[in-house]
Amino acid sequence: MPVKLQGGGDDHEDDARIEVVPLIDIMFFLLASFMMVSLSMTQIHRVNLKLPSSTSSVADNKTPPIHLAIDSHGVITWDAEIVTPSEITQRLLALPPTEDTKVLIGGDEDSDLKHSIAVIDAARAAGVEKVSFETKHKEP
Template sequence: MPVQLQSSSGDEGDEARIEIIPLIDIMFFLLASFMLVSLSMTHLHRVPLALPEASTGIPDSKTPPFQISIDASGVTTWDRQIVTLSEITSKLLASAGPDESRVLISADAEARHKQVLGVLNAVRAAGITKVSFESKDPTR
């Protein structure tokens, strides 16, 4: 004989239903968590540098698509890969057109002027004129 389940109150019209409010709360929590984690990972692809200070710098809210770093010993990196000056020019020529590209050069405070100018010349050889130099604000 099969078992028949009845509610103790005797209502025949009650059906099981799924509560949506707790599911929405969980989804918003997960969304916020993923956003915070992704924002904290944005600077993982950079070489640690001791940037020079500049009090007259203008903050730029837009992140340029190309970031080139020069460390204290003069090693030039692009996305944590060591590159030469000719590789910088060829990568920029292959990546995008000169009208829409922007480059951010991040040089260590102890980097030699010659290496910084070499990178700047390599960027200009690719036809890119929108070049920024990263510095830190002395008041921070």
């Protein structure tokens, strides 16, 4: 029902109307714009590594593992924060204890094995039994 600005008469020139359809269109446009901007602001906190390839690799899509990265200089990172093996053990012990806790080690193919062994030992010291290495699938 239109709103009458002045009393009397059936003159339709004085009827004020609020059109809802253009308002809905504008709101959907703003919603889509804000969603696109918020998605573009998402940052991945990972270290760029050259992963070694493996023909027998299998994707594990269950519980997300804890990603640890070892670069070619032997620097260990957890969510883009540099950590030591003793800090890894402390952080893993601070997590709620579950049987599904997994540690995934992404080691640069040029990194030393001693750094990988230190990370495995740190995870095992925290009681985590599921420790594996991250590889990329090699196309035959």
